[in-house]
Each structure stands twice: as C-alpha cells, then as structure tokens.
Amino acid sequence: MEIFILRRVLYAVPILLGVSIVIFGLVQLSPGDVADLLIPPEAPKEVAEQLRQKFGLDRPVYEQYLLWLGNLLQGDLGVSIFSNQPVLGSLTSAIGNTMKLAVPAAILGFALGIILGALAAVGRGGWLDKLLSGIAITGVSLPHYWVGIVLVAIFSVTYNVLPAQGMGPGGVPTGWEQIKHLILPVVTLSLIPMGVVSRLVRASVLEIINQEFITTLHAKGLLSGRVLLHIAKNAAPSVLAVMGLQFGYLLGGSILVETVFNWPGSGNLMNLAIFRRDVPVLSATILALATLFVLINILVDVLQALIDPRMRR
Amino acid sequence: MRFQLQRSWRQALLTASVAVLGAGLAAQAQAGGTLRIAMTASDVPTTTGMPNNGYEGMRFLGYPVFESLTLWDLSSADNLADIRPGLAESWTQNADEPTKWTFKLRKGVAFHDGSPFNADAAIWNLERYYNVDSPQFETQGSAITRARNPNIESWRKIDDHTLEITTNVQLSYFPYLLPYVLFSSPAQFEKVGSDWAAFANNPSGTGPFKITDFKPRISVSLAKNADYWDESRVPKLDGIELYPMPEATTRLSALRSGQVDWIEVPPPDAIPSIKNAGFNIVTNSYPHVWPWVLNMAKEDSPFRDKRVRQAANYCIDRDGMTELLNGTAEPALGFFKKAGAQFGSPENAYGFDPEKAKALLAEAGYGPDKPVQAKVMISTSGSGQMLPLPMNEYLQQTLAQCNIAIDFEVVEWGTMLVAFRNDPTGPQSMGADAMNISLVSSDISQMARWFWSGNMTPNGSNWGHFQNEEFDRLLGEIQVSTDQAEIDTKIARLNEILVDEAPWLWIVHDLNPRAMSDKVTGFVSAQSWFQDFTTVDLE
Numbered sequence: 112m113e114i115f116i117l118r119r120v121l122y123a124v125p126i127l128l129g130v131s132i133v134i135f136g137l138v139q140l141s142p143g144d145v146a147d148l149l150i151p152p153e154a155p156k157e158v159a160e161q162l163r164q165k166f167g168l169d170r171p172v173y174e175q176y177l178l179w180l181g182n183l184l185q186g187d188l189g190v191s192i193f194s195n196q197p198v199l200g201s202l203t204s205a206i207g208n209t210m211k212l213a214v215p216a217a218i219l220g221f222a223l224g225i226i227l228g229a230l231a232a233v234g235r236g237g238w239l240d241k242l243l244s245g246i247a248i249t250g251v252s253l254p255h256y257w258v259g260i261v262l263v264a265i266f267s268v269t270y271n272v273l274p275a276q277g278m279g280p281g282g283v284p285t286g287w288e289q290i291k292h293l294i295l296p297v298v299t300l301s302l303i304p305m306g307v308v309s310r311l312v313r314a315s316v317l318e319i320i321n322q323e324f325i326t327t328l329h330a331k332g333l334l335s336g337r338v339l340l341h342i343a344k345n346a347a348p349s350v351l352a353v354m355g356l357q358f359g360y361l362l363g364g365s366i367l368v369e370t371v372f373n374w375p376g377s378g379n380l381m382n383l384a385i386f387r388r389d390v391p392v393l394s395a396t397i398l399a400l401a402t403l404f405v406l407i408n409i410l411v412d413v414l415q416a417l418i419d420p421r422m423r424r
Numbered sequence: 425m426r427f428q429l430q431r432s433w434r435q436a437l438l439t440a441s442v443a444v445l446g447a448g449l450a451a452q453a454q455a456g457g458t459l460r461i462a463m464t465a466s467d468v469p470t471t472t473g474m475p476n477n478g479y480e481g482m483r484f485l486g487y488p489v490f491e492s493l494t495l496w497d498l499s500s501a502d503n504l505a506d507i508r509p510g511l512a513e514s515w516t517q518n519a520d521e522p523t524k525w526t527f528k529l530r531k532g533v534a535f536h537d538g539s540p541f542n543a544d545a546a547i548w549n550l551e552r553y554y555n556v557d558s559p560q561f562e563t564q565g566s567a568i569t570r571a572r573n574p575n576i577e578s579w580r581k582i583d584d585h586t587l588e589i590t591t592n593v594q595l596s597y598f599p600y601l602l603p604y605v606l607f608s609s610p611a612q613f614e615k616v617g618s619d620w621a622a623f624a625n626n627p628s629g630t631g632p633f634k635i636t637d638f639k640p641r642i643s644v645s646l647a648k649n650a651d652y653w654d655e656s657r658v659p660k661l662d663g664i665e666l667y668p669m670p671e672a673t674t675r676l677s678a679l680r681s682g683q684v685d686w687i688e689v690p691p692p693d694a695i696p697s698i699k700n701a702g703f704n705i706v707t708n709s710y711p712h713v714w715p716w717v718l719n720m721a722k723e724d725s726p727f728r729d730k731r732v733r734q735a736a737n738y739c740i741d742r743d744g745m746t747e748l749l750n751g752t753a754e755p756a757l758g759f760f761k762k763a764g765a766q767f768g769s770p771e772n773a774y775g776f777d778p779e780k781a782k783a784l785l786a787e788a789g790y791g792p793d794k795p796v797q798a799k800v801m802i803s804t805s806g807s808g809q810m811l812p813l814p815m816n817e818y819l820q821q822t823l824a825q826c827n828i829a830i831d832f833e834v835v836e837w838g839t840m841l842v843a844f845r846n847d848p849t850g851p852q853s854m855g856a857d858a859m860n861i862s863l864v865s866s867d868i869s870q871m872a873r874w875f876w877s878g879n880m881t882p883n884g885s886n887w888g889h890f891q892n893e894e895f896d897r898l899l900g901e902i903q904v905s906t907d908q909a910e911i912d913t914k915i916a917r918l919n920e921i922l923v924d925e926a927p928w929l930w931i932v933h934d935l936n937p938r939a940m941s942d943k944v945t946g947f948v949s950a951q952s953w954f955q956d957f958t959t960v961d962l963e
Contacts (some may be wrong), residue, residue, distance in 0.1 A: 154574070158567050190621070193476060194640060276674050318819075
C-alpha cells in the first residue's frame with residue numbers, strides 16, 4: 112500500500128510541472144502585457160520599463176518561467192502587479208474563503224446525493240424514483256448562478272431573513288452571524304454535486320442489485336442490512352471518484368456563484384487576475400488549485416485502493 | 425400629600441426618562457452613523473494615496489482620504505465642478521517665466537498620523553511620482569499620476585510653506601491637472617518600514633476621512649477625521665464602509681435587503697422597482713461622454729470621410745436611447761454639454777434625421793446598393809461603459825436605417841484598454857473602424873488628451889488619430905494664454921470644431937445614477953466624477 116501511495120505522489124510531480132508550463136504559456140498568449148494595461152500611454156516609457164523590470168517582464172519567457180518556478184519552490188509566490196500586495200496572502204485568504212463554502216456544500220451535496228440516489232434505486236420505476244430523479248436532474252440542469260439570484264430574491268429581498276451577499280464578519284464560521292451568510296451560497300453550490308452523485312449512486316446501486324452475488328447473498332439468508340453494506344462497498348469506488356472530482360470543482364471556486372454572492376474566494380481572485388493580466392496572481396492561483404485537484408485525486412485513489420484491493424494492482 | 429408625592433415621583437421619573445431618551449437621541453443624532461456603500465469596482469481600490477480602479481477609486485479612496493494642492497469644488501449640484509484651493513491656499517503663474525508656478529501652502533494641516541503637511545512633504549510626494557530614482561518611488565501610483573499629469577518637470581522649496589513647480593511646457597490649465605497628484609504622509613511611510621505594501625495597510629493622508637481597516641477584495645472602512653483642517657467640512661458621518669460589488673444584481677439585492685445604504689449605478693431596468701420600494705434614485709449631469717471614437721488612421725475606414733462621420737451622427741436616435749436607459753442618460757451633441765457656455769455654436773445640431781444622413785452618404789458615394797460597412801470594437805462591461813451590449817445593438821439597428829451596416833468586435837474591458845493605448849491600425853485594434861469607450865470631458869486638459877494631434881497613440885490617448893490644424897493652433901494658444909476670457913472663447917470654438925468635424929459619434933452623457941436608502945440625507949450630487957461625502961448624514 113505504501114508503494115502504491117508513493118507511486119501516486121510521484122506521478123503528481125510531472126503533472127504539476129506540466130500544469131505550470133501550460134499556465135505560463137497560456138498567460139503569455141493573451142494580447143498585450145500588463146504594462147500596456149496598467150500604464151496609460153501618457154506615462155513616460157521609463158515608468159513602463161521600471162514596472163517591466165520590477166516584475167521581470169523584460170526577460171525572455173523561459174527565463175521568466177524559470178525565475179517564477181525557482182521562487183515558487185522557495186515559497187515565494189511574488190507580488191500582485193496591480194495591488195502590490197504579496198500573492199501568498201491573497202491566495203491563502205481566497206482559498207480559505209472558498210473552503211468555507213466548498214466543505215459544507217460538498218457535505219450537503221454528497222449526503223443528499225447518496226440518500227436520494229439510494230432511495231431512487233430502491234424504489235426503481237415507482238413514483239419515488241421519478242420524484243427523486245426529477246430533483247437530481249433539476250439540480251444538475253439549472254444554472255446555479257440563476258438559482259442563486261432566485262434564492263436571494265426570495266430569502267433576502269422579499270423576506271429579508273438571510274443576507275444577499277458577502278461573508279459578514281468573516282473568520283471561522285462559529286456564530287449565527289457568520290453561518291447565515293453561508294446558507295444561500297452553500298445551498299446553491301451543493302445543487303450540482305447533489306444531482307451528479309444522486310444519478311451515479313442510483314445507477315451504481317441498480318447495476319449491483321442485479322448482479323448474481325447479491326442474489327446469492329439473499330439466498331444465503333443475509334439480513335438486508337448486511338446486503339446493503341455489500342452494495343455500498345461495491346458502489347463506493349466509482350462514487351468516490353466522482354465525489355473527488357466534484358470536490359475539486361468546488362475548491363476551484365465557482366466564479367459565477369462567487370460573483371452573485373460577492374464572495375471573495377478563489378474563483379473571484381482568478382477572475383480578477385484574468386481581467387487585469389495580473390500574471391503572478393493568476394499563475395499562483397491556477398497552480399494552487401491544480402495542486403489541490405491532484406491531491407484530492409491522490410486521496411480518492413488511496414481510498415479506492417483501501418476499499419477495493421483490485422485497485423492496488 | 426401622598427398623591428402629590430407620587431405625582432412628583434412620576435414627574436421625576438418621566439423627566440429622567442425623557443432626559444435619558446433625549447440624550448440618547450442627541451447622541452445618535454450627533455453620531456452620524458456609518459454609511460455602507462456598494463461600489464461597482466471589482467476590488468477595493470489601492471490605499472497608498474493614488475488609488476487604482478479609475479475615477480471610482482479616486483471618488484472613494486482618493487479625495488475623501490488624500491488631498492492635493494488644488495481640489496474639485498463639489499459643493500454644488502447646479503454647475504460643472506470647478507477647482508478650488510486645496511492644500512495650497514493660492515497659486516500664481518510667474519509672469520516672466522510662465523512655466524513656473526508658485527504655491528502658497530496651507531498652514532496648520534496635519535496628516536492623519538499627526539505629522540505636518542509642508543513643502544518638504546509635498547516635495548517628498550512629487551519625488552515619489554516623478555523621480556524614478558527616489559527611495560519612495562511608487563511604480564503603480566506614478567503610472568496613474570503621470571498619465572493624468574505628465575507636465576511636472578521640477579520643483580523647488582522656497583520656504584516651509586511656499587513651493588515652486590516648473591512645467592515642461594507653458595500650460596494655462598496646469599492647476600486643473602493638480603487634483604490628480606495626491607499627497608501621502610512621508611512620516612507614516614517611514615514608520616511602516618518604507619514599504620508601500622505596508623503603507624497600504626496603515627495609510628495616512630490629510631483628508632476628511634481616515635482609512636481604519638483595509639481588507640483586499642472585501643471592504644475598506646473609513647472613519648471621520650475629527651481634526652480635519654477645514655472645520656466647515658468635518659464629516660457628519662462617523663464612518664463609511666465601502667464594498668466592491670461589480671455585479672449590478674448583487675448591488676441591487678444588497679440595497680433591497682438592507683445590507684448597504686447606497687449603491688453606485690443601479691441597473692436602469694430596475695429603477696422603477698427601486699423607487700416603488702421607497703429608495704431614492706439620484707442622478708445629475710456630469711462630464712462623461714459615451715461615444716464611438718472613430719478611426720481615421722485605418723486606410724479603408726469609412727470614417728476618414730467627414731460626410732460619413734456627420735451622417736452617422738445624424739442617424740442615431742438619442743432620445744430613444746435615453747428612454748431605453750430609463751432616463752439615466754442625456755443626449756450628447758458634442759464634447760461639452762449643450763447647456764454650458766463651453767458648447768459654443770456649432771454649425772451642426774445633430775438630431776435623428778435619417779434623410780439628411782442619407783443625403784450626406786449619397787454625396788460620399790454610399791447608398792442602399794453600397795452601404796457603409798464598419799466594424800466597431802465594443803466591450804462587455806467596464807468602467808463608465810454603462811450597458812454596452814444593448815446600447816450598441818440599439819445603435820446598430822438605427823444606423824441600419826441609413827445604410828450603415830455595423831459589425832461588432834466584442835472584447836473584454838482589459839483587451840479594449842490595451843487596444844485604446846496602441847496604434848489604431850495595430851493588431852490590438854483587430855481592424856476596428858471605431859471603438860466604443862466612455863471618456864472624461866471635465867475640462868480642456870481632457871479635450872487635449874483625446875484630440876490633440878501631438879497625443880496620437882501609442883504616445884497619447886488620441887486613438888482615432890484626429891488631426892485638425894485649427895484645433896491644434898487654438899489649443900496651443902490656450903496653453904500659453906493668461907487671459908481667461910480669451911481662453912473661454914477659444915475652448916468654445918474647440919468644441920464647435922469637434923461637433924462639426926465629428927471625430928466621435930456623439931451619443932449620450934451618463935447621468936451617474938445612484939440608489940440610496942431614504943435614511944441618507946445631505947448628499948449633493950456634484951456635476952463631477954467625484955463626490956463630497958462630508959455633507960452626507962444618516963437619519
């Protein structure tokens with residue numbers, strides 16, 4: 112098992128290196144450099160040159176990349192070209208803010224998805240299946256920024272019981288003042304994972320129920336609870352893989368949901384950096400999110416291998 | 425006796441209650457409260473004393489906190505805002521050497537950290553912006569300041585409260601460029617370790633508000649500066665909380681749910697419902713133009729022909745456009761507004777006249793069989809861009825009636841800024857024959873920025889490469905004149921030239937809508953991109 116984990120971690124290194132090259136290359140492809148955007152033409156060329164020198168933009172692209180990578184390995188993510196603030200502080204704050212939404216949204220979405228999917232499979236073909244499948248499909252199909260706006264219109268504007276935007280006092284959500292700011296964005300964000308997981312659980316459970324070993328387990332006289340445990344164990348690897356992906360997407364921060372709720376998370380930070388051509392912020396954010404994604408996938412791989420020994424091969 | 429005693433107890437209790445309640449109310453009335461404002465900016469503007477995020481940054485984190493030698497007079501809603509003495513009490517242009525200006529600095533002014541404002545502090549700030557080798561040089565702040573005021577060449581301390589500044593050219597309107605050079609505290613900069621990032625977290629200016637808390641991308645808190653040097657402008661409010669909220673629907677929800685008291689630029693289609701819900705909509709004229717800047721450098725641009733430019737100006741329904749915008753804009757007929765003396769008497773009074781437009785196009789060789797074909801670069805959003813997509817679609821439809829076929833190159837705001845700062849025939853402009861970009865029209869310095877032939881991109885902001893001999897000559901004469909009456913007459917003539925030569929498609933002036941709770945009182949909507957928050961109060 113240790114070798115399996117080590118191998119998975121080592122695989123991540125070339126993946127992240129590749130990601131870093133792609134990020135840097137794509138940023139270079141966008142029209143104009145940040146000096147064009149930040150410095151109006153009336154400003155003397157010496158100011159533009161100073162800015163380019165300060166951020167190394169006057170060097171060849173490969174040198175800029177190596178310099179960036181070298182600093183990165185020493186934990187230096189650079190300074191934002193626009194705000195002049197250290198990128199590390201902005202990034203950790205943004206990812207922390209996104210976590211505050213992503214973790215509860217994942218818990219809510221996955222829990223509901225598993226329950227609804229399992230109930231739909233058990234009541235296959237009946238009214239319960241149709242109702243729960245309808246809910247799942249609706250969750251996946253509705254644009255979640257639209258759902259966010261509708262929730263705000265109902266709960267904030269019409270009934271004024273929940274805040275329309277922002278994080279409130281911030282910090283770790285322990286009191287009602289912080290929690291009430293979480294409710295609408297968390298519900299909005301949980302819809303897609305709920306729908307996706309629910310559909311997958313239903314399909315997996317149905318597939319397993321129809322397999323011969325389940326008939327054998329029943330024939331051997333196993334109690335329903337024990338049979339359910341076998342079903343869950345067999346369905347878990349595929350469901351876990353999808354849950355890992357969904358959690359990765361949530362950590363990336365939804366630009367749209369964060370925009371609707373004015374939530375200063377990682378999606379919001381990335382969006383700002385794209386529009387400003389703020390290369391240090393953009394590169395660091397994408398790389399951090401890619402790293403998180405890779406780590407989550409490693410974790411899912413390990414969990415799958417723990418549940419299903421065939422995966423270790 | 426007992427009754428009397430009871431009555432006196434009751435009276436005493438009542439009196440005490442009233443006194444306590446009264447004191448409470450008085451305290452509340454004096455407190456002013458904290459005004460919560462949702463800005464359209466996507467981030468908190470920088471807090472070093474030269475905010476980014478364009479003029480919205482200057483509006484909220486420029487003038488309320490930091491000041492300059494001259495300031496905008498924002499006290500009236502009835503006239504275009506002019507400049508007034510700021511940290512300089514008075515100034516004179518040297519008669520013998522007109523590039524030299526002498527400023528008498530205001531005495532008794534202190535930065536928020538308590539250090540004094542004097543000639544040394546002013547020079548320290550000029551070094552910060554204009555001397556790339558100074559230890560306090562601030563690249564980002566310098567870029568913004570020098571773009572708006574590129575003419576400061578050198579400076580000299582005459583005494584503690586007298587400063588001399590020399591400009592690189594003789595410039596009669598130099599005092600109008602000075603509000604864009606804001607002063608921060610040298611003592612505070614040193615105290616935080618001579619680092620602008622650290623200063624941004626603990627800034628210090630001389631303005632009526634102090635920055636007390638700065639959370640990037642979340643909010644910034646301002647508190648009243650009770651020791652402000654101008655006692656008549658000590659804020660009524662205790663403080664202001666500013667939130668960046670780029671999404672119009674989010675701002676609207678925040679206002680409607682009571683999370684903020686004031687939002688910038690409510691969506692025009694929501695204005696009737698905002699009013700019905702008991703909120704106030706405040707609009708006023710201000711020096712903003714929403715035009716198409718026409719490309720006269722591109723060889724095959726149809727707008728090289730003046731008749732085509734004029735025809736396009738005769739073929740847009742400006743009244744229809746203002747109706748589309750629910751009255752949050754007014755028709756633009758030139759660079760300056762028609763109601764002002766600076767508008768002059770141009771030959772062309774543009775209205776919606778498709779027949780006249782078609783006649784002009786026929787003269788230029790265009791008609792139903794050979795329509796004008798033009799590509800216009802438009803943005804999806806951006807500072808001052810209003811509602812670019814529906815507004816441009818509306819123009820496309822009306823211009824089609826006059827045989828002008830418009831295609832759009834839709835780009836994001838940053839891409840448009842890059843194009844606007846480069847050659848109009850360069851790849852950044854993507855072959856556009858015009859660009860829809862909103863621009864400032866506050867005074868002659870801005871007019872020079874957009875239309876003087878010496879300011880053609882990529883060395884200036886005349887993107888369309890407009891060139892007119894009379895315009896350039898008159899502008900030169902204005903720059904060296906010291907006769908204000910002559911300057912005013914010539915400025916009006918410049919506007920006449922711009923209307924008749926039509927280097928821009930004059931479309932609308934924004935009316936700067938804001939929505940606010942009825943608790944907000946005392947706000948005077950100045951005819952400016954900037955506003956004075958010292959008069960604002962909360963009931």
